[in-house]
Amino acid sequence: MLKGKLKFIIAIGVIALTVSYLVYGGVKDTMVYYLTVEELMAQVPTVYDTKVRVSGVVVPGTIVKDTDGALEFKITDGSQTIDVAYDGIVPDIFADDVEAVVEGVYAKNDVFEADTLLAKCPTKYESTDSLYEEKESTY
């Protein structure tokens, strides 16, 4: 039954190749560089109009909400700051000082036009710092 076995190997090979092709094509067409603000600025002329994801902390007091719901704010990595424009669903935890992740295009007018906005809980979620602060204030 060599013929039967060969058919199987071919069929399995076809599946494996198809899945690999899907993965390869999927990665190639949808991958997005994840940059810090500093890395983005370092690539400035070449990065224009390519889709990237950037994370940074929202600069307090820079969030401006338009009447039609559009949003403008600045994010920073401590040293450099960029302007972000966004129109879409705003996560509940989005606020001053929160780490925001934006995906979109850094346009030639130096405004990051985001089509996705995510907000992350501060990474030190299980930190006890806040409890200490409270203790100090109660004394």
Place this chain on the structure above:
Amino acid sequence: MVETGNISIFLALIISIYVLIASIYGAKARRRDLVRSAENGALAVCFLLIIATIALLHSLINLDFSLKYVALNTSTDLATIYRITSLWAGQAGSLLLWSLVLSAYTAIVVLQSRNKDRQLMPYVLATLATVSIFFIFVIAFIESPFEKLPFTPKEGRGLNPILQNIYMAIHPITLYIGYVGVTVPFAFGMGALLSGKLGDEWISYSRKWALFSWTFLAIGLLLGARWAYLELGWGGYWAWDPVENAAFMPWLAATAFIHSVMIQEKKGMLKKWNMSLIIITFFLAIFGTFITRSGIISSVHSFAQSDIGPLFLGFIAFILLFSFGMFLYRMKDLETENRFDSILSRESAFIFNNLLFLGAAFAVFLGTIFPILSEAVTGSKILVGSPYFNRVNVPIALVLIFLMGVGPLISWRKASLNNLVKNFLYPILLGILTVIVLLVLGMKDVKAIIAFALCAFVTGTVFTEFFRGTRVRMKRGENVVLAFTRLVSRNKRRYGGYIVHIGVVLIVIGVTASSVFVTEKQLTLNKGESMELRNYSLRFDGLSEYTTDAKNATIANITLFENGREIDIITPERNIYKYEGNREINQETEVALRSTYKDDLYVILSSYNTDGSATIRAMINPMVNWIWTGGLVLLLGAIITIWPSGTKSRQQAFVRYTVKEKDTTIKV
């Protein structure tokens, strides 16, 4: 209570180590008394962890803020139910729960089979004990739920308001029950490898446990999706976030496993494959816990993070090396008893099903770890998001749905043309009819048309099976109802499985419709103005406010019209929490949802202004309800499949089955 908890955990650790040593030594030296004491040890570990959990619950309910875990996860304004659910809101509590569930499973395994399979069982117990030792070690020394603070704060930090939701209360525990459940079939696999008893015992135990965990993973995933849909306010239920993928991957691998074990049971084939699959499934379950718990892959909702990453990685590496090492060592004993005869057979349909499920799991795995991988290889972090996952998984899913229709009806060994025509003619016609109807109705999305046609095809095959089975019984003089119920109750595994398939079909229909045909609109409205969305019209009647102890809520009052007729009043809210602790979230959107089987109207109050105007985002998500209903059907089918039945009736069903197979082959 704190001391009680700590002491219980330490004792549980010591006894688990004893269980490991005693069961292995007892098996090697054929000392039944030692194995017996190991078994009793496992029961004691379960008892001790119950005490530890009760101790923590007691501290949570009574808000003992001197404990770090309590101070970080509760607050005085938290309702009792959510004080209880904070047990799994943080790292240490989740890990305690992991250990507790595992110890309970171990106890069940011991009680069910302490007098059976005496060669296999000690090694199963040893494997379970090893996993327990790891988790209890972590909660004893690294992430203790009973860690004290150097002072007692007056107020705790409280539970994130978006976690204060009934779905979020039950979703994590459902997932844990599934995740941890995967350990048991893995332990049976390892027990078989270690003891050399590679017969059918481990497969029959593993199958039941795998089905059980599979069901909980599936329901847990759906509950999580429902939570995200109701609470996160972005209008979707699945975002391919690493934390979601973490639970999805073991589910995919477990799905492959529960299908391929059938081939081993019935034909004695695929032994190596099944062993590898259960190792991979367990690896993915532990890896999932690791992703969720370590925060190594940035996710928007890993709520608890810490530095236990390296330890977990070490444990994962140990598991992989040890299990595949044992696998290679026993490889020669895992030879197949039968060969594949034809590519057109049920066996090969199952093989393809397995390859595709594993391919999907691999694709999701790769996508999930891609940022780490790319950073290690190229130095820059590259992400692949939802577009990647959809592109890869949608085609795989479509082929899998097709196979879901083919697998149950195609004959074993070699399908003849006769068999194919007899079984598939009507379902295929039903599929083609669906395509025609959808084209006539003006549907243009090719993938959606294919998905719906395949769903019709699968439904056709399942109904063929139910119809034929019932008709055969009716010929023996049973009435319809009796024939149908007996058909299902006497062949629980088979017909339960079909019901699960129908559940999956409903979910696929819901997912397809709601991801392809969304209508979305955002407008800022003044009082009295309306927005139109397909056949709905939303009239904004102004803002109002109300206050509770915990929050200030602002409501948009909206009157809803369908085709010009007033049907409902809906009230999306924005809440501002009064709590002045240190929570990350003090704002929350409360979605107004009007759900029917035709579509969901999903309305969010994006923002409101001082002049009384409001920005409203409204979406029509078609057929989302089908997903949740599908989940219930899936659960029903799974319960039927797992439901224990008397040995006698099962024997009967099996014999009949073989006879039927012979019939078809004779005709050929």
